[in-house]
Amino acid sequence: MGRFMKAVILSVLVACIQSLPGAASAMPDIPEQLKNGESHNDAIEFLKKSEFEKAIELESGILKNDPRDLTARFILAIAYLGAGEEKNAVEQAKSVKETDPAFASEIYAAMGRFYVTKKRYHKALVYFHEALGLKEDPGVIRHVASIYLGQGLIKNAKAYFERLLPIEPDYLNLGRIYLAEGDFDKAVEFADEAIKADPRTTGAYLVLGTAYLLKGKLDGAKANFELLSRTNPEFFLTSYFLGIINVVGKDYDDALKNFQALISSSPRLREGYLNAAVVLHQKGELKKAAEMAEKALGEDPLDPVSRIVLGNINISSRDYEKAGEELNKAADAYPEFSARAGWDKRLAAEGDAARFNMALILNRAGLFRQTVELVPEGDKEPLLMIMRARALEKLGQIDKAESFYKKVLEADPGLVPAYTGLGDISEARGEHDKAAEMYFKAALLFPESVRVRTKLGDIYVRSGKPDQAIEEYRKIISASPESVAAYRKIASLLAAKGDLDEALKYAKKGSATDPEDAETRDTLGWIYFRMGKYKEAVETSSAIEKNGNANPTAYYHLGLIYEELDMPLNARDAFEKALNLNDEFPDSAEAKRRLKAVSGLS
Template sequence: MIAGVLLSSGGCSGDSNARKQKYFESGQQYFQAGKYQEATIQFLNAIQVDTSFAAAHYQLARCYLRQKLLSSAYRELAVTVQLDPKNWQAQLDFAGLLFRSGQFSDARARAASILEDNPTEPGAQLLLATSDGELGNLRLAIDEAQRGVELAPDKPAPYVTLGLLQEKAQQLNLAEQNLEKAVSLDAKFLPARMGLGTFYQRRGRWQDAEAQFRAGIEADNSDPLPRSALSALYFGWGKKDLAEKTLQEAKKAIPNDPAAYRLLGDFYVASGETGKALNEFALLSQEHPDDLAVKKRHIGLLIGNKQYDKATALDDEILKQNSKDAEALLLKGETLNLEQRFAEAVPVLEASGRSNPDDPAAHFQLGLAYFRNGNLDGAEREWRESVRLKPSLLEAQQNLAMLELRKGDMRQLEQSASDLLKYAPSAPQGYLARGLVRMKRGEFAGAESDLRRTIELDPRNAMAYTRLGDISLTQQRFAEAENFYEQALAQDPRSPEALQGLVTQFLLQKQPVKARQRVEAQVARVPDQSSFQYLLGKTLLADHKTAEAAAALTKALELDPKNLSASLLLGQAQEASGQLDQAASAYEHAMQANAGNAQPYVFLGALEEHRGNWQKAQDLYRKALKLQPDQSAAANNLSYLLLEHGGDINDALSLAQIAHDGMPQSPNAADTLAWAYYKMGSYNSALPLLQEAVKKAPQNATYYYHLGLVYQKTKKVAQAKNSFQRALQLDPKSPRAEEIRRALAELNTPPS
C-alpha cells in the first residue's frame, strides 16, 4: 500500500517535471523568435506547475524587460535571485534594473556583491562605475571604469562607460578619445555609436552627431534606438519635420517591433500634438490589436483628453479578456477617480494592487480614492507605500505632506519635506512643506525664506502667500499681512484660509465692520463657497447682526450640509437669541451630516444642560465620549454633572482628569477636577487647582465659591471669608447665594 502511494507520487512528480519543461522549452522557442507575449504565457504556465522554477522566473523577467514592463520584470528578477542567488546574469540584470529605476545605491551594492564572487566580471564592474557616477563619486567612478577597460581591453563597452564618465567630469578630450576608441573596436556596437553621437549632440556638433546616428542605423537596421536618437537630434536642432519623418520611416522599416512602431505616437505626445497622438494610437490599436501596451497607451491618452467613455469602453475590452490585468484595472480606477466616482474606484484599485502590489501608481490612485471617501488612514497607508516604492513620486509626497499638516504631525511633515527637497530640489512643494514645519516651531525667519522661495518657483501658490500672511499677523505687521492674504486670494479666489486671515487681522485691529465688508465682497465674487458664507456669518455675529448671520450660516449649510463649523455656529447664534429649539435642530443636523464626530453631541449636551435636562445631557456626553474617548469638553461636562447629581465619584474623577489633561490651560477643567477632589475629601489636591482657576477667570463666582469651601475645610477662615464674599459680590443672585451666606454666617459665629 505504501509502495503504491510512493510510486503514484513519483509518477505525478515526473509528469509535473515533464509538463513544466515542455512549457519552458516552448517559451524559449517563442522568446528566440521575438514573440515575447506568447513566451510570457508559456513561462507563466511553467511557474504555475512549479512556483520555485528559478529558470522560468528568470526567462519571464527577460520577456517583461523586452516588453518594457519594468515593474513586472523587477518582481520576477527579485524572485529569481532569491531562488538562485548564484545566477550572476540575473543578479546583474536585477542590478541594472535598479539602476534604471534610479536606485543607484542599491544598484551599486548589488554590483559590488557580484564582484566579490566574480572579480573579473566586466558587466558588474561597469555597473559599479556608472552607479558611482550617478551618486556623485566621479573620481572613483572613472577609476572603476578604467578597471573595466583592463578587464576587457578589446571590448568597446568599457570605453563607452569610461568616455561618458569623463564627459561628465568635463574631461572632454579624453572622453572623445575613448568613445572613438569604442567605435574603432566595433563599428557596429550601437552603444558606442550612440554614446559618441550623444557626446557630439551635447557639444552642438549636429552634423557629427547625425553621422553617428545614421551609422548606427546602417549597423543595425532592426534596432529602433538610433532612429529615435536621430529624431531627437533633429527636434533639438529645430528640424521638427525631419524628426517626424525619421519616425515615420522607423515605423515602415521595423513594422513588427513595438518599440519602433510606437515611436511616432510617443513623439506626438512629447511635442504636445494631442490630436495627432490620439489618431496615431487609435490607428496602431487597429493595426496591432494584440499589442495591449498600445491599447493601454491609447486609453491613457483618452483619459488625459477627458474622453472617459471611450477610455472605459477600451479598458473593458481588456478586462473582459483578463479581469486581473493590473494596468487595465489601474486605468479604470484612475478614470473613476477623475469622474469623482470614488466609491466605485476603491474596489477596482484594490484589485489592481492585488494583481501588482509593487506598482506605486496603483497605491497612489487608491490613496486618492480612500481620501475622497473619508478614509484618511487608508489614504496615508497607500501614499506611504507609493513613496516607498518610488520616492520621487511628487504627488504622493505632496499629498502625504498635506495629510501630515492636517494632523499636525510635524515630525512626519519634516521627513516629507526632506524627501521632496531631495528628489525634486527645484520643485516648490519641498520648500512649502519645510516652511510650514519651521512656522510650527516658531522659526519665522527660516519659514519666511522657504515660503518666498516657494513663490519664486510657483508664483501662483496661494498657500505660500497665506502662510506669509500668517507670519506677518503673528508679528502684528498688519498691513503686510493684509497684502499677503490679498495676493493669496488673487491667485485662488476660493481660498478659505486667506479670507479667514483677512478677517482675523481686521478683528485684531478692532475693525469688525471692515472684516464683514471684505467677506461680503468675496462672497459676491464667489457666492457658491460654503466656507465663505460661514465666515460671513461669523463676521455678522461679531457685528451683532444675529438675524443676518443666521441667514448666511443657513446658506452655508445649503451649499455644504456637512459644514460642521457652520452648523455649530448657527446653533450658538440661535441659542444666544433664545431660539433653543432651532439651536437643538442645528446641532441634530450636524450629528446626522457628520456621523462619527463628537462635537455636535457636546454642543447639544450643553444646550440640554442649560435647559435643565441634565439626564439627557449626560447621555449626549456619553455618546460623544464613545465616539472620541479623549473629548475634553464632554469629559469635563459629564464629570461635573455626575458630581452635582450624585453620580459615581470615581468615574467623575477619572473624567475630570481626562478633561484637565486635554485642556491644561482651561480654568473650567481645573475647577471640575478640584470639585471632584473636594467631593472625595482631597482638599489639598483641590486647592492649587482652584487657585489657578480664579487667577485665570477672576470674574467667575462659582470658582470663588468652590475655593471658599476648600479654605473652609482646611481651616483657613480668613481666606474662606474673602472667597465667599467675592462670590456674592460677583453674582448676588446666584442659586448658591443662600448656601454662601450660611457658610459666611458659620464662619462669623465664634466657636462655643
C-alpha cells in the first residue's frame, strides 16, 4: 500500500475511534439495574459536581447501615476514583466479586469508563479486562477495541471486534481494519455486511471503493465513490479517489476535473496539485503541468515526489539544467536520481518521463498492479524498470522483483536503487551479510546519501556488527554534522558496549544539535541514569513531558529515573503515560508491574 493511501486509511481509522460510543462521556453511566432510591440521589449529584469527598462520606454511611446495598458500592467506586483513591475503588468491586460476579463486572466496567473520560487508557484497559473476566459485555468489548485501535494495536483491536460478531457485530470497523491490513477481500465482505445492516452507512462506501480500487476493480471502485459523493458530499477526498480511478482508466480529462475539484475544496492539500501536474504531463500540456508541480512544492517544499514530477516535466520540455536541479534535490529519497549521467540521456525516449511520473503516483497510491501494467516486462528504460521492480516487491512477488533488479544492473550498473532493492529483499529473508553487501555497494556509488549509509549502519547492528555500524554512522556525521540520529545511534551502541563516557559525548552532541529531539534526549538521560548521575538524568529526560512527543520507552526510562530519586507519584505518571501510548511496547510487562507497585495495588 502506498504512503498517501496509508495516510488516508489511518485518518479513516482515527475517525472511527472518535465515533465510537461512550468516548466522550463526562461521567460513567450508572447500570440499568441500579434503581437510584432517594437515599442515593444526593450522592449522585455530588458526583456530577465532582464533590467526591461528600459522595464518599454519604455512601459510606449508607453502606455502614446496610452492607448489602450494592448501589452504595457502585457509587463509592466512582467517587473514590474521582478522589484519586484507586485502591479503595478496587475494594468495592473485590468485596462483591465472589458473591455477585456480574455486579462486580459492572463496577469494573464503570471504572474503565471513568478512566476513558480522563484519557487514561491503560487504566481503562485494566478494569475493562477485569470486567470481561467476569461477564461478557458488548459495550466493554467495544471500548477495549477502540482503545487498542487508538494505540495502533490493530491486531488486538481486530480480535475484540471479531469477538463482537456473534452478539453485536461492528461490520464497518472490521472492514476498516481489514482494509488497513491489506486484506481487501475481507474488507469488502464486512463493508457489504455494514451496508446490508444500514444502507446509510456512508463509511462503508469509502471502504468498498478503496478496496475495489486497490484490487484493480475500477468499475466497483467508481460506483462506490460516486455513491459516497452523493451521500457525503463534504468528504473532500472523494475527488482524489475518482481522479485516480480516471487516471488508471486513461480518462485524463475527467481526472483533471476531479483534481481541480480537490484543489477548489482543499487548496492547501498537495495531492490535488501533484496529481493534476501528472495528468497535464500525460496530456502534453507541459507549461501548465510545471505550474501545478510548482504549486505542489509550494505547499510542501521538502516533498521529494513533487520535485521528481517537476524535474521530469522539465526533461520532457528539454530543459535539462532545471531538471537536474530538481531531481538532484530528491536524490536521497529516490537515489536513482543520484546518477551522474546527463539528464538528456535518462528518460530520453518520447513519453518515458511522463510514464515515470505516472508510475510514481500509482505506487504512491498503492496501485502496484497498475504500475506493473504500465511498465511492461520488456521495457528497456532502467529507471522505469526500477519502478516495476518496486511494484513487484510490494505485491509480494519477491523472486520476480529480485530478478528485475538484477536486470536493471545489467542495463545500468550505476543505479543505486537496484542495489538497495536487492539489499531490502536480502534483509527481509534474514540474509544480513548479503543485505550489507548490497548497501555497501550503494554507499560507494552514492557516498553522500544519509539514508543509504543509515540503512547500512542499521543492517550492521542487526547482524551483530556494532563496530562497523558505528563507523558508518561516523561517516554520516562527517558528511552531515546536523544528522541527529547518527549521534544518537552511536551513543546507544557505545552505551550497550559499556563505554558510557564516550557514549555521553555523542549523546550530548546530538542533543545540542537538536534540543527538541525527544529520542536523543531520552538517550542522553538514560546514559546519565546508567552512570548513576540521577540529577542530570532527570533534568535531561523530564523535558520530554513538556514536549509531549516522546515514545513509550522514553516515558518508561523516565519512570525508572523518578523511582531511583524516590519520586513515586512522578514515576507512576511516567509509567502510565508509556502504557497509554502503547499497552504492549517492548518493556510494557515491566512497566505494568512497576506501575502496579508504585500505585499500591500489587
